[in-house]
Amino acid sequence: MADSAQDKNLPASARKLAKAREQGQVARSVDLGHFAAIAIGGWLLVKWAPDIGQWMQKILMQGLRFDHAMLQNPRLMGERAAALGMQMLMVIVPMGLVMSLVGVASACLSGGWNFTTQALSPKFDKLNPLTGVTRLFSKGNLVQALKSVMLAAVLGTVGALYLQSRIEAFAATLAMPLPAALQQAVSASLSGLIQVVVTLALFAAIDVPYQRWKLANELKMSFQDVKDEHKEAEGNQEVKQKIKVKMREMARKRMLAAVPNADLVVMNPTHYAVALQYDDKKMGAPRVVAKGADLLALRIRDIARESKVPVLQAPPLARALYQHAELEREIPAALFSAVAQVLAYVYQLRAAMAGEAPEPGDLPELPVPPELDPQNPAYQSGPRRR
Template identity: 50%
Template sequence: MSSSQDKNLPATAHRLKKAREEGQLPRSKELSNLAVLGGGAVLLMLLLPMGFSRLQAALASQLRFDHGALLQPQLLVERLHDSLGLGLVVFLPLGVATLALAVFAAFASGSWTLTTHTMAPDLTRLSPLAGLGRLFSKQQLFETAKLAVMTVIVGFVGWKFLSSHIAGFASLLLQPLEGGLGQLAQWMRTGVGILLGVVTLFALIDFPMQKFLHAQRLRMSREEVKQEHKQNEGDPHVKGQRRRRQRELAHRMSIGAVPKADLVVMNPTHYAVAIQYDDATMSAPRVIAKGADLLALRIRDVAKDHKVPVLQSPMLARALYAHAELDQEIPSALYTAVAQVLAYVYQLKAALAGRGAMPGAAPDPQVPPELDPHWKQPPTRGAAE
């Protein structure tokens, strides 16, 4: 495979946007676990004193029976209803807050998006080859290695913690109930703190690693970048043809402006350019119509019908057609040449109106040769030799 096909280029902005719309985002499970476990532990510690006392009172009440309660079974149902309500009051805020922390962690890490793409059926997921590829992908290998290391570390830490408190666990049976529960709560806080420390360590490693693996999955080859550019910007050949058709349409529509021109420069049949100049409103002459071949002949006929002078100047006509845009001022390099033909036209109009003598032969305007598309630079002396 050639190097141009290797996916060694970073994903473009369009590729990243498309991946996000499809639900492909870097997600760190350990970061979510840290938010849920850490937030849940803090909330549990805050709610535990109040909840424990209320649950203790409710349990004592539920375990107290008298002869009347045994004769009225509906009282047992009411007690059960009260117990369930108390449980919801104590634990529902904990569940809602934990869920909110999980959502907040997803938002904070940038791995949250609303999309239905992941719910759409994808037959490629049923392919054994695709499944085998995912099984040995970098993502899966990293997840497997992470799970193995995490299992070893958590197991080792748990074993050290339990082995250091094994004697204390045995002594709990000899302690009063309140003292034993307090000691057990202290050990639980210590154990949860150690567990959160381990999860925090893995989250700090997992989050940047997930971003790196996500970027690796979205890397593109040069051919993919080119294809995306074509899809976004359009095929250059098609765009060129479209622009050419637009120019031709604009040129055909510009024929209506020919009667307002001061003169038309031709070549003599291939190109025609209509020029207008008003020294009161324009800083330089403007091209108000131009065309080639049949359109050039049409411009010439319209000019003759409206008594607009038509001047044969092949080199100037080619230069204006190639370098002057429609409804724009002529290039500054052609000011002198256009001024020469305009002066001739103004003298001709004045003579025809009886305000002066007829001008001589039509001028040969001075056009820079490099502006003529048909001009070929003569070979240098060294090249000729």
């Protein structure tokens, strides 16, 4: 049994609706198009009936008129037929353009304006006869076929009943002159046309909401579909997390690679480690090139010792630098004095090791502001940032 979470009982999201429109999936009612075409076409025929009657009479009279020259030269009959055909096109083409606009307008009324070329792209899976048979007997096609049969049956019944009630009026036109017969036929057909239009209007009133409901039902989503769409829109969280981990690892490697170039490392003594670098020709103040806590602090310490970088134990300064100094940025101004004393001590120590100066004593107490030391009670009222 399928998982209930896979049941497509959730309405389509705005993203899926937009994607469906891009693929040409919109609610289109064929019955609305039929109704609009018959209604507008019938109205135009009724409105222009007198002019059309005179035009047809004129065309018919010209087509049935022959003279001696035309009988002697059959080519003239072809030229007359071509001329009469052009006259017919002058009426038929504008009528066709109007009906085309009616078709477009009716489609927009049911599903809105939507222009896309994706529906024209070839789909080779439709060439498979097995899938074609499956689609042929699908539920949607069977419902559409049943609806078409019902429409044909209803229209046939309406037409048959109308002709049965007006058969004598139509038969009487056979004994009338052509102009009178045309007018009588148009008048007799008008009420029948109204009945057909009313019938089509009823079918369209049912089909338009049905097509919208059908499309909405086809585009319904399961809970898993919603989750997948959210992942697609926002990005897979697992992938994003892996990217973040990878970026942190790369940043950590760059940071550790900068430790051998540092001037000193300040520690606390194992919890925190901050590597500082200072070049008075390029920097306005010492800069933090690496910092870490716990295992990362020990790793910074080991690399510094392997690279012969001085490692000093200055717990308050190490805590303050770790808490308030940013990586690859200059240290806070409040710690300039303390760091300057540490650098001076390191320079003296290097000079002593080179035999250029006496060995310095113990590192003096550093002037670290209490509000910058996380373990100092005054830290609660001081600035906090990492």
